[in-house]
Amino acid sequence: MPAPSPAPQAPSRGAAPLLPLAPSEPVRFDAAVLARFCRREGANAETAIGDLLVQIEERLVLAAWQGGQGEWEGLGRSAGALERMGARIGMTTLVRAAAAVRDCLHGNDPVALPACAARLARLGEGGRLEHWRLERGEAPE
Incomplete structure (x- = not known):
């Protein structure tokens, strides 16, 4: 893992340095929760996960729009659903x-709020959900 780049210095004397934002982060899964879901769904698990991911992706697009438009009530509903x-x-x-x-x-x-809404929106950008990573344990059977 490469060393993080040094933070740029703030222009005014005595001010704290600015920290660079992480433009993306991996979408992580808890393997135990995913395995329980798969056991409950049985033979339908793959379809159920795919359907849920489509719903998540659609809601992420809506949440990004709501955040950009200042539709805070709608963004709250979308965040709760997500x-x-x-x-x-x-x-x-x-x-x-x-x-x-x-x-x-x-x-x-x-x-x-703008930073948190932007983080949420980034999770749905450019097919990010295609890059799953399990947080712990092995892939569910």
Whole structure:
């Protein structure tokens, strides 16, 4: 793993350095949750996961639009739906990102909300869901 690049220095004297943002992150799954889902679904598991991922991808597109338009109530509903859908299959990255958006909305944090909404939107960019990674354990059987 390459060493992180040094943070650029703030222009004013005595100010803290600016930190670069991570433009992307892997979509991670909790293997145990995913395995339980697969056991419950049985022979239909592959189809059920595929259907759920399509719904997640569609909701991510909607959430990105809602965030860009300032549709905060709709974004809150989308984040809640994404959190629930992600939790069903152990999609930990999605659950955390959606929860952060909801926390910002419920905590009335207008400073953190744009960053959290952008993180959530990035998860749906450019087919990111195609790059699954299990968070721990082996792939479910």
